[in-house]
Amino acid sequence: MDKNQSIITCKDVSTDRLKDISFELRRKQITTIVGPSGAGKSSLLFLLNRLEEPTSGEIYYLGRNIKDIPVTQLRCEIGMVFQSAYLFDGTAEENIQYGPKLRGEVEDCDVNRLLDLVDLPQSFKSRYVTSLSGGEQQRVAIARTFANKPSVLLLDEATSALDIKTTEHIEELLIRLRDEKEISVLMVTHNLKQAERMGEQTLYIEEGRLLESGLTSEIFEHPETNHFEQFLKE
Ligand SMILES: Nc1ncnc2c1ncn2[C@@H]1O[C@H](COP(=O)(O)OP(=O)(O)OP(=O)(O)O)[C@@H](O)[C@H]1O
Numbered sequence: 001m002d003k004n005q006s007i008i009t010c011k012d013v014s015t016d017r018l019k020d021i022s023f024e025l026r027r028k029q030i031t032t033i034v035g036p037s038g039a040g041k042s043s044l045l046f047l048l049n050r051l052e053e054p055t056s057g058e059i060y061y062l063g064r065n066i067k068d069i070p071v072t073q074l075r076c077e078i079g080m081v082f083q084s085a086y087l088f089d090g091t092a093e094e095n096i097q098y099g100p101k102l103r104g105e106v107e108d109c110d111v112n113r114l115l116d117l118v119d120l121p122q123s124f125k126s127r128y129v130t131s132l133s134g135g136e137q138q139r140v141a142i143a144r145t146f147a148n149k150p151s152v153l154l155l156d157e158a159t160s161a162l163d164i165k166t167t168e169h170i171e172e173l174l175i176r177l178r179d180e181k182e183i184s185v186l187m188v189t190h191n192l193k194q195a196e197r198m199g200e201q202t203l204y205i206e207e208g209r210l211l212e213s214g215l216t217s218e219i220f221e222h223p224e225t226n227h228f229e230q231f232l233k234e
């Protein structure tokens with residue numbers, strides 16, 4: 001697959017909270033989304049795996065309109081990780097096997113390999129998730145999403161409840177997954193330093209509108225709009 005290939009294309013998408021959003025997410029690209037609280041960042045992520053539906057505009061995944069993809073398949077290929085891990089009460093293994101079990105594919109789910117992928121020891125398999133730290137729970141949540149073999153990872157402030165060290169580990173993990181598994185990442189963050197560190201492309205959303213977008217290094221250095229420039233100063 002071509003590195004420049006568009007994985008997700010959002011074309012003039014509107015809802016009652018978003019207005020005419022257009023952007024592309026490319027293969028192996030990390031895109032960061034920033035903007036004030038209430039701007040519509042989470043709402044945009046929800047559209048991409050059909051937790052919400054646009055009122056107009058179209059969203060394509062690998063060239064196919066996401067409306068034409070069975071929603072369970074779409075949510076496997078476009079996986080989502082939230083701020084709190086939303087694990088259910090059970091062991092790390094049970095949580096990781098959740099998706100494959102739903103599809104009757106539990107034999108294919110190599111929990112050891114998935115724990116390894118997120119840098120957790122295999123002894124964690126039998127650990128109850130309630131006994132894990134926030135960072136460890138977030139790793140289990142990422143492993144659980146990876147059990148579904150996604151090509152896109154959506155993250156909604158996935159590190160904002162974690163300390164700096166743990167955040168750094170999750171960032172390293174995401175970069176490694178991008179490099180090794182060739183996934184694309186779309187991450188909402190309140191942390192501008194993180195948006196700059198992690199992003200190749202950045203989207204700036206304010207009041208439901210995509211006011212600025214471009215290569216992260218360029219727009220952080222030379223914002224084109226006063227809105228984004230002000231936001232960076234605050
Ligand atoms: N389920 C909902 N029903 C109605 N309005 C909602 C719903 N969820 C969010 N909103 C509103 O939509 C707007 C955008 O919300 P959204 O959660 O997408 O913002 P956000 O950019 O993710 O904010 P934050 O940074 O605080 O997470 C806000 O005005 C919010 O109050």
Ligand SMILES: [Mg+2]
Nearest residue numbers: 041042043156
């Ligand atoms: Mg949000």
